[in-house]
Amino acid sequence: MSKLDQQTVLAMHRTMCRIRYFEEAASAKYKEGDLPGFIHLSIGQEACAVGVCSTLEPSDYITSTHRGHGHCLAKGGDAKLMMAELFAKQAGYSQGRGGSMHIADVSVGMLGANGIVGQSMPLGVGAALTAQVKESGAVAVAFFGEGASGAGVAHEAMNMASLWRLPLVFFCEANRYAELSPYETHVPVANVADRAPAYDMPGVTIDGGDVLAVHETMREAVARARGGQGPSLIEAKTYRWHGHYEGDPQVYKPEGETEAEKKGDPILRVEAVLKERFGVAEAALTAAHAEEKAAIADAVTFAEQAPDPTPDGLTANVYAEMGGV
Numbered sequence: 633m634s635k636l637d638q639q640t641v642l643a644m645h646r647t648m649c650r651i652r653y654f655e656e657a658a659s660a661k662y663k664e665g666d667l668p669g670f671i672h673l674s675i676g677q678e679a680c681a682v683g684v685c686s687t688l689e690p691s692d693y694i695t696s697t698h699r700g701h702g703h704c705l706a707k708g709g710d711a712k713l714m715m716a717e718l719f720a721k722q723a724g725y726s727q728g729r730g731g732s733m734h735i736a737d738v739s740v741g742m743l744g745a746n747g748i749v750g751q752s753m754p755l756g757v758g759a760a761l762t763a764q765v766k767e768s769g770a771v772a773v774a775f776f777g778e779g780a781s782g783a784g785v786a787h788e789a790m791n792m793a794s795l796w797r798l799p800l801v802f803f804c805e806a807n808r809y810a811e812l813s814p815y816e817t818h819v820p821v822a823n824v825a826d827r828a829p830a831y832d833m834p835g836v837t838i839d840g841g842d843v844l845a846v847h848e849t850m851r852e853a854v855a856r857a858r859g860g861q862g863p864s865l866i867e868a869k870t871y872r873w874h875g876h877y878e879g880d881p882q883v884y885k886p887e888g889e890t891e892a893e894k895k896g897d898p899i900l901r902v903e904a905v906l907k908e909r910f911g912v913a914e915a916a917l918t919a920a921h922a923e924e925k926a927a928i929a930d931a932v933t934f935a936e937q938a939p940d941p942t943p944d945g946l947t948a949n950v951y952a953e954m955g956g957v
């Protein structure tokens with residue numbers, strides 16, 4: 633049984649609602665044609681982002697993936713600046729130049745979403761190495777998917793992190809598909825975490841729909857990392873309700889699979905805990921939903937009304953020029 637207190641669980645529930653409403657709003661606006669580029673949503677996976685980040689200090693680091701909205705919000709990112717970035721507005725996190733896959737907020741330790749599959753892992757190694765060298769006491773978490781687990785760079789990152797006993801947690805969100813490919817068609821072992829002994833680090837596979845289980849498992853891994861004992865590999869079995877990208881027809885999913893998974897909605901699961909274990913009234917949960925939904929509606933209005941970038945800013949933050957060729 634979890635030793636978590638009611639306030640902590642209520643806060644986790646709220647953040648899960650915030651992520652859900654943010655991504656539902658992004659999905660709706662994408663369908664209306666308001667968001668340029670691609671977006672990849674993590675609806676159904678909220679317990680992972682929130683369970684992980686609820687164990688971290690603001691000074692700790694995360695590195696993220698192409699599916700990073702939840703990670704950023706859970707680490708304390710600003711919904712308005714994120715939404716404005718999705719709308720490609722000047723007020724966005726990257727002044728509208730990056731979009732969904734280039735959202736970062738160094739002030740809260742969110743070192744960046746990343747469109748290059750697997751690269752969150754060596755970036756996590758870099759963040760953890762920084763913490764180790766500076767003796768800052770910070771830890772880093774590298775989010776990645778089971779698809780990324782087969783990339784060469786994943787093994788390089790885990791090898792180096794273990795060798796140097798870095799303060800790092802490798803957190804795999806195994807959401808059953810890598811683009812259109814089911815897990816068993818590209819991963820030969822039953823669990824990504826089964827590979828941990830090869831790197832001489834602890835590895836555990838958990839239920840990624842149970843935010844309390846994610847939190848408890850992470851707490852141990854973070855304590856280990858902060859205590860100088862090195863990295864861990866956590867694999868959370870989860871499921872993405874939407875397609876790989878918005879607009880994906882999802883023909884590779886068996887009929888009825890998503891509907892069946894929705895019955896295990898991680899938000900409803902934490903609500904059951906709040907009601908049964910902590911005696912929280914339904915009205916309090918309804919109020920939390922309403923407030924988070926309203927905050928996201930405000931973020932959408934902010935993004936819609938924000939000005940577009942202007943051509944005179946085109947070369948800002950460009951570090952090299954092509955001259956005379």
Ligand SMILES: Cc1ncc(C[n+]2csc(CCOP(=O)(O)OP(=O)(O)O)c2C)c(N)n1
Nearest residue numbers: 699747748749777778779780807809810811
């Ligand atoms: C280096 C690289 N190879 C291939 C791709 C194309 N690609 C984008 S997402 C993806 C699958 C990623 O699967 P996974 O790591 O399980 O994350 P998920 O999408 O399931 O969250 C691939 C192959 C890419 N972006 N980068």
